[in-house]
Structures are given as C-alpha cells and as structure tokens.
Amino acid sequence: MKLNIALLAGDGIGPEVIDQAVKVVNAVAKKFNHDINWTAALTGAAAIDAVGEPYPDETHEICMAADAVLFGAIGHPRFDNDPKATVRPEQGLLKMRKKLGLFANVRPTFTFPSLIDNSPLKRERIEGTDLVILRELTGGIYFGERGRKDNGDTAFDTCTYTREEIKRLAKLGFEMAMSRRKKLCCVDKANVLESSRLWRETVQDMEKDFPEVEVSYEFVDAVAMRLVQWPSSYDVMITENLFGDILTDEASVISGSMGLMPSSSIGVHTSLFEPIHGSYPQAAGKDIANPLATVLSAAMMFEDAFNLKEEAAVIRSVVNKSLSEGVVTEDLAGKNNNAYKTSEVGDWLAANI
Amino acid sequence: MKLNIALLAGDGIGPEVIDQAVKVVNAVAKKFNHDINWTAALTGAAAIDAVGEPYPDETHEICMAADAVLFGAIGHPRFDNDPKATVRPEQGLLKMRKKLGLFANVRPTFTFPSLIDNSPLKRERIEGTDLVILRELTGGIYFGERGRKDNGDTAFDTCTYTREEIKRLAKLGFEMAMSRRKKLCCVDKANVLESSRLWRETVQDMEKDFPEVEVSYEFVDAVAMRLVQWPSSYDVMITENLFGDILTDEASVISGSMGLMPSSSIGVHTSLFEPIHGSYPQAAGKDIANPLATVLSAAMMFEDAFNLKEEAAVIRSVVNKSLSEGVVTEDLAGKNNNAYKTSEVGDWLAANI
Ligand SMILES: CC(C)[C@H](C(=O)O)[C@@H](O)C(=O)O
Numbered sequence: 001m002k003l004n005i006a007l008l009a010g011d012g013i014g015p016e017v018i019d020q021a022v023k024v025v026n027a028v029a030k031k032f033n034h035d036i037n038w039t040a041a042l043t044g045a046a047a048i049d050a051v052g053e054p055y056p057d058e059t060h061e062i063c064m065a066a067d068a069v070l071f072g073a074i075g076h077p078r079f080d081n082d083p084k085a086t087v088r089p090e091q092g093l094l095k096m097r098k099k100l101g102l103f104a105n106v107r108p109t110f111t112f113p114s115l116i117d118n119s120p121l122k123r124e125r126i127e128g129t130d131l132v133i134l135r136e137l138t139g140g141i142y143f144g145e146r147g148r149k150d151n152g153d154t155a156f157d158t159c160t161y162t163r164e165e166i167k168r169l170a171k172l173g174f175e176m177a178m179s180r181r182k183k184l185c186c187v188d189k190a191n192v193l194e195s196s197r198l199w200r201e202t203v204q205d206m207e208k209d210f211p212e213v214e215v216s217y218e219f220v221d222a223v224a225m226r227l228v229q230w231p232s233s234y235d236v237m238i239t240e241n242l243f244g245d246i247l248t249d250e251a252s253v254i255s256g257s258m259g260l261m262p263s264s265s266i267g268v269h270t271s272l273f274e275p276i277h278g279s280y281p282q283a284a285g286k287d288i289a290n291p292l293a294t295v296l297s298a299a300m301m302f303e304d305a306f307n308l309k310e311e312a313a314v315i316r317s318v319v320n321k322s323l324s325e326g327v328v329t330e331d332l333a334g335k336n337n338n339a340y341k342t343s344e345v346g347d348w349l350a351a352n353i
Numbered sequence: 354m355k356l357n358i359a360l361l362a363g364d365g366i367g368p369e370v371i372d373q374a375v376k377v378v379n380a381v382a383k384k385f386n387h388d389i390n391w392t393a394a395l396t397g398a399a400a401i402d403a404v405g406e407p408y409p410d411e412t413h414e415i416c417m418a419a420d421a422v423l424f425g426a427i428g429h430p431r432f433d434n435d436p437k438a439t440v441r442p443e444q445g446l447l448k449m450r451k452k453l454g455l456f457a458n459v460r461p462t463f464t465f466p467s468l469i470d471n472s473p474l475k476r477e478r479i480e481g482t483d484l485v486i487l488r489e490l491t492g493g494i495y496f497g498e499r500g501r502k503d504n505g506d507t508a509f510d511t512c513t514y515t516r517e518e519i520k521r522l523a524k525l526g527f528e529m530a531m532s533r534r535k536k537l538c539c540v541d542k543a544n545v546l547e548s549s550r551l552w553r554e555t556v557q558d559m560e561k562d563f564p565e566v567e568v569s570y571e572f573v574d575a576v577a578m579r580l581v582q583w584p585s586s587y588d589v590m591i592t593e594n595l596f597g598d599i600l601t602d603e604a605s606v607i608s609g610s611m612g613l614m615p616s617s618s619i620g621v622h623t624s625l626f627e628p629i630h631g632s633y634p635q636a637a638g639k640d641i642a643n644p645l646a647t648v649l650s651a652a653m654m655f656e657d658a659f660n661l662k663e664e665a666a667v668i669r670s671v672v673n674k675s676l677s678e679g680v681v682t683e684d685l686a687g688k689n690n691n692a693y694k695t696s697e698v699g700d701w702l703a704a705n706i
C-alpha cells in the first residue's frame with residue numbers, strides 16, 4: 001500500500017519520540033511491503049519560532065492531503081506564565097483540531113501486567129482496567145465566545161453544544177461499546193449546566209437505537225472519584241471537551257503506564273494519532289523520553305486509519321517484547337543504571353520487527 | 354456563650370448524620386457551659402416536597418440570623434435522570450451559596466494514620482498528605498447566563514469571573530498558606546480560557562503582597578494527575594468553582610477517609626459547615642452512614658465560626674478515640690460484623706465527651 005503520513009513532531013520531547021515511531025513504522029513498512037511517504041510539517045512553539053504562527057496553512061494542507069497524521073506534542077513553558085501572550089502553541093492545537101474536524105479524541109486506558117506495580121494505585125484496584133474515554137474535541141468551552149469586559153476586569157468563556165455535535169460523538173461511543181463490553185457512561189454536570197442537560201437528553205434519546213448497551217449517567221465530580229476508586233468498573237465513557245481533558249489525564253496515571261498510553265483523534269477530514277503525555281519540556285533534548293506511547297499510537301494508526309491489523313499487531317508485540325526484556329527508558333527502568341536512551345529503544349524496536 | 358446554629362439536614366443520609374453531630378455538639382456545649390439554640394430549616398428535595406422550593410425564604414432568614422449553619426447534604430436521584438425537571442434540589446444549594454455569599458469552600462484533605470490502608474492509593478504515595486483546596490463557590494459557570502437556542506437544539510453556559518471575585522478568594526488562599534507550609538498553587542486552564550488568564554494575572558499581581566509564599570501555577574488537567582501521583586506535594590490550592598468541584602472530589606478519595614472529610618464555606622453573611630460526602634441516597638434511612646465527617650465539620654464550626662478551639666479539640670479527640678477503639682460504621686469496620694450503627698456511633702461519641 002502507498003501510505004501518506006503527515007509528520008508533526010511539535011515541541012519538547014515531540015521530535016525525539018516521533019523519530020522512534022518513524023523508525024518503527026519504516027521497519028514495519030519494509031516487512032509488509034508498504035510504501036510510506038512521510039511529509040514533515042511545523043506546529044506549536046516550533047512553528048511560532050519559524051513562521052510566527054502555531055498551525056501554519058502549509059501544515060494544514062499537508063495534513064489534509066495525508067491519509068493520517070502522526071503527532072508528537074506541543075506546548076512550551078515560556079508561554080504558560082505569560083497570561084498576556086497573544087500567540088500561543090495551544091492555539092495551533094485547537095485550530096488544527098477544528099480545521100481537521102477532529103471531533104473525537106479516543107483515549108484507551110489499560111494496564112500492562114509487567115508495569116502494574118508502577119501505578120500509584122494498589123494492584124487490586126486496577127487489575128483488569130480496560131476503559132476508553134471518548135472526549136468531544138471541537139466544541140464546548142474550548143471554542144465558544146470568550147473575552148474581557150469592564151476594562152479587562154471581567155473575563156468570560158462560553159460553553160456551547162448542539163444536539164448534532166453530541167450525537168456524532170455519542171454514536172461513536174455506542175458503537176464502540178457494542179464492540180466491547182457493552183457499557184456506556186455519559187459523564188456530565190446535568191444538575192447544574194444546561195449544555196450537560198442537552199448531552200443527557202440527547203444520549204437518552206439514542207438509547208433505543210442501541211438496546212443492548214447498558215447506559216449510565218454520572219456527574220463529572222463523581223467520576224473523578226470513581227476513576228481512582230474502581231477504574232475497572234468502566235468500559236466506554238463519553239464526555240464533553242473540558243471534562244474529557246481533565247478525566248483523560250486523571251485516567252492516564254492510574255494504569256502506571258502513562259508513558260505508554262496512545263490516543264487517536266477521529267476526524268471528518270483525516271485522523272490523528274498521538275501519545276497522551278504532552279511535550280514534557282523538562283526532558284526535551286536529553287534522549288530520555290519514553291517513545292512507547294508514540295510507537296503505540298502508530299500501531300493505532302495502522303489499525304484504525306489504514307485498517308492494517310497485522311501491522312498493528314506486530315508493533316504491539318515488539319513493544320511487549322521490549323517491556324519484558326527491559327529495553328526501556330529510565331521512567332520504567334527505575335533508579336538502577338539499566339535504562340536505555342530514547343533513540344536506543346527506537347533502534348531496538350526497529351531491529352526486532 | 355450563646356450560640357445560634359441553623360440546622361439544615363437536607364436529603365438522603367443528611368438527617369441521620371446531622372442527628373449525630375447534634376448529639377456531639379450538645380455534649381460539648383454541656384461540658385463547656387455553652388447555650389446552643391438550634392433552629393432547624395428545610396432545604397433540598399425535602400423542601401421541594403414540603404413547600405415546592407429547595408431553598409425557601411424562611412430557611413434563608415434562619416441562616417442569616419444564625420452564627421453558623423450546620424448542613425447535611427442535598428440531592429435526590431429522582432431528579433438526576435430527568436433533564437427537563439424545572440425545580441431541582443441543587444438549585445437550592447446554589448441559591449443558598451449565592452444568597453449567603455458563601456464565596457469560599459474550604460476542603461482539607463488529610464490522612465488518618467489508622468485508615469491509611471483504606472485508600473485506593475499506595476501508602477507511600479499518600480503518607481504525609483495534608484492539603485487544602487479553596488474552591489470559589491459563588492461565581493464561574495455555576496452562576497453565569499445559560500439557556501437554549503435553535504428550538505432547544507443548542508445549549509450554552511457562560512463562565513464569568515471578575516478580578517474582585519478572584520482576589521477575595523486568592524487572599525484567603527495566601528493567608529492560609531502563610532499559616533501553613535507557605536505554598537500556594539493556582540489551578541486554572543490559562544492556556545485556553547480567558548477567565549483562567551484573569552485568574553493567573555490576578556494571582557500574579559498579588560504575589561508581591563505575600564513575598565514569603567511560594568506560588569505555582571498549574572493546569573487543571575495536570576493537577577488531576579498529580580493529585581493521584583503525589584498528593585503530599587501540595588499545600589494550599591486555589592481554583593475556580595467547576596475545577597474545584599471536580600478536584601475536591603478527586604482529592605477526597607485519596608486519603609481513604611472520604612467518610613471523615615469535613616468542609617466549611619466561608620461567607621459574607623455567615624459560614625456553613627458540611628461533610629463532603631453528599632446525600633448518598635442508597636444508604637438513606639438504613640442507619641449505616643458514617644457520621645464522622647459531619648461531626649468533624651462541627652469541630653471546624655467551633656474553631657472557625659466561634660473561635661472555640663478547645664471545644665474543637667475535644668471533638669477531634671473523641672473522633673480519634675472512636676477510630677482507635679473501632680467504634681465505627683460499616684464503611685470503616687469492613688466486612689466483619691463489628692460495625693456500629695450511625696446512631697450508635699453518635700451516642701458513643703456524646704457519652705465519651
Ligand atoms: C494543550 C491543551 C490546550 C490541550 C487541551 O486541553 O486540549 C491538552 O491538555 C490536551 O489534552 O490535548
């Protein structure tokens with residue numbers, strides 16, 4: 001197959017982890033006789049530095065032309081403590097999500113048996129955890145009207161949702177539940193927010209179309225508790241943008257395998273695959289970041305964007321092999337001196353495919 | 354002293370746990386020669402059933418006339434799955450907060466050494482945890498304009514904050530940090546939200562007035578992770594209403610002592626004390642709910658509202674005694690048959706004062 005992949009390395013550890021995923025994807029392509037056409041493009045703080053804009057038009061065109069986008073991470077601390085900055089890396093991320101129509105962020109949380117003891121949670125709490133959070137990604141308070149009044153002394157943000165936006169996301173959630181354990185949890189704050197009441201109403205109306213799916217409705221604050229208490233009690237969760245931001249990050253630490261968690265964003269025009277760990281600036285340039293989440297995101301790309309399941313399985317199995325043989329970066333190797341460098345892990349994975 | 358206390362039992366397990374706090378407070382009053390004047394008032398679903406309104410004017414007048422309010426919990430499941438209900442218990446809670454000017458919800462999270470193994474987190478992660486979250490309680494998306502458009506197919510909610518609202522809450526946070534470990538964390542989403550940028554800007558401007566306080570700024574999604582990973586790294590946290598709702602609940606489960614966590618809400622007109630656990634409808638009427646969070650809320654009331662520290666200390670010490678002697682409800686007694694009833698715990702506490 002001829003596969004066009006847009007490569008957006010971004011900021012912080014983005015370029016380093018992306019490099020390893022490229023090695024692995026190239027090795028898989030060679031094995032299965034695919035012809036990969038990589039097109040690198042600028043994004044984030046790196047794009048601001050180069051062309052003054054975090055998601056340049058050229059990058060957008062490259063993404064639109066691609067069969068899938070492989071993404072690193074964006075964000076730079078020099079913008080974080082400057083509430084008055086007018087151009088920010090995150091704007092690029094939001095613009096990209098909106099322009100590519102990436103309406104559903106899919107974040108699985110599962111455990112690796114060999115890593116379970118890295119979790120801050122007790123083993124018996126997390127064993128068997130296998131959940132997916134579907135976060136709505138192009139609506140809500142991230143994209144509503146916002147601004148200042150009263151000479152800057154009052155600030156406002158607006159959260160807006162339409163029934164169609166909710167349906168589109170919820171439909172994916174119901175379908176995903178059907179292919180899994182048939183449980184769906186709609187997370188909202190319907191006891192306070194009107195937009196949440198529209199979520200609940202819309203999902204309730206859809207229940208009849210998926211009679212086999214057992215649907216529950218929980219408030220976001222209760223979910224923030226239960227995710228820590230009994231994560232294995234969840235299957236598929238659907239939620240709006242901001243709640244999803246918070247809950248997916250909370251969920252990511254419970255497995256103890258944060259550095260291994262991939263994600264995909266399903267879009268109208270294309271789909272995007274990225275590790276969930278972010279740009280982690282403290283580690284940038286040190287060749288110590290864990291590349292496995294990005295490598296597993298590439299596996300998701302083969303499976304979901306190209307429908308090439310065997311290739312995905314090969315990647316997952318070489319990742320498992322690296323874990324069981326201890327070919328891992330310092331976050332997993334612990335304080336002993338057996339840690340591999342980011343680039344060494346990538347080389348090893350590619351060589352073992 | 355003559356102490357006027359408004360007693361708002363509310364819904365679910367509220368009345369049962371409040372009863373035990375009343376026993377304890379009366380015993381303390383007897384010991385220290387205080388004259389307590391209790392005035393009970395309706396709130397929540399109970400008030401809707403009685404007078405059609407979750408926070409009746411009469412209740413408001415009773416609260417305004419009181420030196421402090423002792424509150425149980427409100428909420429009833431029959432409203433939760435009805436997105437079209439027009440009168441809801443939660444409206445009463447929000448109206449009460451607004452009309453009493455309860456702008457700061459103070460939620461400590463700490464560990465009880467004897468209960469640490471109840472936590473879903475590993476012991477080494479939570480030992481030494483002693484943090485306070487200050488949640489802004491009368492602003493933000495809870496109180497902004499909301500509604501529907503397009504024949505009900507679009508819903509919106511607005512989050513608004515003024516500099517003054519932020520300052521008032523942040524000042525409490527700085528002061529509390531000064532009396533503790535001198536660390537303050539401002540939690541926001543300033544990389545996306547304009548209201549968060551106003552929070553960050555306002556807190557940054559106040560730093561110079563509290564030069565000894567070490568201030569950090571973290572995004573809400575990162576905090577949702579770090580709270581589970583390293584809760585003991587926090588001291589005082591300040592945040593807006595919705596983030597505070599989610600994070601305080603998340604924090605409440607890490608100590609393993611959820612049924613023991615008290616809270617106070619500091620107001621312009623009065624202050625209110627309540628357990629954080631909510632109305633827990635599944636347990637209502639069974640005499641099994643843990644009353645200790647409400648009893649410890651009463652201790653906070655003696656200390657913070659009446660400035661009676663010795664009385665507060667007596668309550669805390671009898672609670673510790675009940676824990677070490679195993680006079681506890683089934684949530685703490687575990688699956689063996691030594692659990693005490695809610696009312697028995699209350700009787701025991703009162704008798705031991
Ligand atoms: C960087 C930030 C704008 C972004 C978000 O909040 O969506 C990030 O936290 C994420 O979850 O991808």
Ligand SMILES: CC(C)[C@H](C(=O)O)[C@@H](O)C(=O)O
Binds near residue numbers: 192443
């Ligand atoms: C019942 C609900 C409106 C309330 C809130 O969200 O404030 C509750 O969750 C709380 O935290 O006191």
